[in-house]
Amino acid sequence: MKNHIVPEVGMPQIIGAVIIATLYISIFSMVREENRTRMNAVVLAGAGAAYLSSGLGPWEFVFCTIISIVAYKGLTRNYMIGIGWLLHTGWDLVHHLYADAIVPMDPASSFGCMICDPIMAIWFFFGAPDIWAVLRKKFGSGKLETYI
Numbered sequence: 001m002k003n004h005i006v007p008e009v010g011m012p013q014i015i016g017a018v019i020i021a022t023l024y025i026s027i028f029s030m031v032r033e034e035n036r037t038r039m040n041a042v043v044l045a046g047a048g049a050a051y052l053s054s055g056l057g058p059w060e061f062v063f064c065t066i067i068s069i070v071a072y073k074g075l076t077r078n079y080m081i082g083i084g085w086l087l088h089t090g091w092d093l094v095h096h097l098y099a100d101a102i103v104p105m106d107p108a109s110s111f112g113c114m115i116c117d118p119i120m121a122i123w124f125f126f127g128a129p130d131i132w133a134v135l136r137k138k139f140g141s142g143k144l145e146t147y148i
Contacts (some may be wrong), residue, residue: 004055004097004098006096006097007101007107007111009111013111013112014115016112017111017113017114017116018115018116018119020116021115021116021120022119024116025119025131026131026132028040029129029130029131029132030130030132033130036128037074037075037076037077037078037128038075038076040074040078040124040128041071041072041075041080042071044067044070044074044081044084044088045067045071045072047067047084047088048063048064048066048067048068048084048088049064049067050102051063051064051091051095051099051100051102054095054099054100054101054102055095055098055099056094056095056098056099063091067084067088070087071084078124078125078128079124081121081124081128082120082122082124082125083121085118085120085124086117086118088117089114089117089118089121092110092111092113092114092117093110095110096108096110096111096114
């Protein structure tokens with residue numbers, strides 16, 4: 001394995017990751033509930049392949065296989081998608097400390113992904129509810145339809 005320098009991180013990476021997770025949840029909340037779980041399972045499977053050829057050799061394929069199995073189980077179970085994002089969080093940490101970043105142009109991107117993924121996992125552990133409906137119920141605002 002090549003000599004790896006652990007990139008420095010700061011508040012911009014943390015804030016950016018929280019914003020990305022919030023945007024992800026906000027956008028996928030607009031997907032009809034009957035499609036939301038299946039679409040997110042497909043996204044998780046794709047995320048499992050994001051690190052292929054990123055410095056850990058055959059372990060990248062092992063991780064991709066594990067995430068693919070979890071994503072398949074997640075086609076009908078939100079909690080499995082949450083588990084998948086937590087697994088991806090661990091893989092983000094390994095890459096941040098020992099291998100290549102998920103976004104080659106941003107050396108700290110694996111750290112940001114490590115912050116973003118557990119936020120999304122929590123949403124899935126709560127059943128991936130329509131966050132807009134939750135906010136409307138709590139604050140009584142106008143109607144926002146789901147489109148997809």
